[in-house]
Amino acid sequence: MEIPNLLDDFDSDNFTQSVVAHRVSSNIQALETVYHRHEKGQLVMPLTGCVTCTIDDAIWMVPTNCAVWIPSQIAHSNLITSNTDVCMLFVDPAVKDIPTQSCTIAVSPLLRETIIRLAASDQDYQPESRTARLVSVLIDELVSMPKEHYDFPIPSEPRLNRIAQAMLAKPHERHCVDYWAKRYAMSERTLTRLIKQELGISFSHWRRQLDIVLSLKKLSADTPVQRIAEDLGYESVSAYIHFFKKNLGLPPKQYIKQHFSH
Known part of the structure; x- marks a missing residue:
């Protein structure tokens, strides 16, 4: 349509x-x-x-x-x-x-x-x-x-672009930089340097930005916190809540109350 x-x-x-x-x-x-x-x-x-x-x-x-x-x-x-x-x-x-x-x-x-x-x-x-x-x-x-700056950069560099698209498609798969380096026949050091060169941030920062933008989208759609933790591949709800509070200043439920109540 x-x-x-x-x-x-x-x-x-x-x-x-x-x-x-x-x-x-x-x-x-x-x-x-x-x-x-x-x-x-x-x-x-x-x-x-x-x-x-x-x-x-x-x-x-x-x-x-x-x-x-x-x-x-x-x-x-x-x-x-x-x-x-x-x-x-x-x-x-x-x-x-x-x-x-x-x-x-x-x-x-x-x-x-x-x-x-x-x-x-x-x-x-x-x-x-x-x-x-x-x-x-x-x-x-x-x-x-x-x-x-709650954004997820999509690099134009072909290998990084494919990594970005893969992370967007399957955010529950929390692969480390070593996994992606091996997948695209690079050393971990080379990939780390490439990400820094193209995006100006580390791989962990890049992944964190994805979790933030997807969290905001899901919270605005009233998705339960437990479901969001599962969708983003966190080992536990408490681990996800810790991530959320560290980066957004409030636990998810408080953030929902402050930002999404009408």
């Missing part, structure tokens, strides 16, 4: 306003944008469900109460699952202090509600209007939000 383009009728660059917003709901089937870029930077903020963004050579999972920022002219595509409601904010790159790199942004209640309000407004607003004043508050809140 063909997936429709979720922004067929909306082009942020057609507006002279420096900040505009658009809201999309997917009631039955998944929706996606084709791989594209635009002048305005884009904030993707799910209100319910989860969005998967492919930005350059990385996959970003965007759960409820988080958002992903995509800077101006960065190639990307967005896939939203069925029964998902998402707001997209578009910001001119000349706006002061907006992020210049892709990142995950925590969404405060104020930021969430102002983006929703803007998306429901006439986007062709005047500079001194009530909507323009709302936008000023929105930008002040946006640039002050905490920023993280």
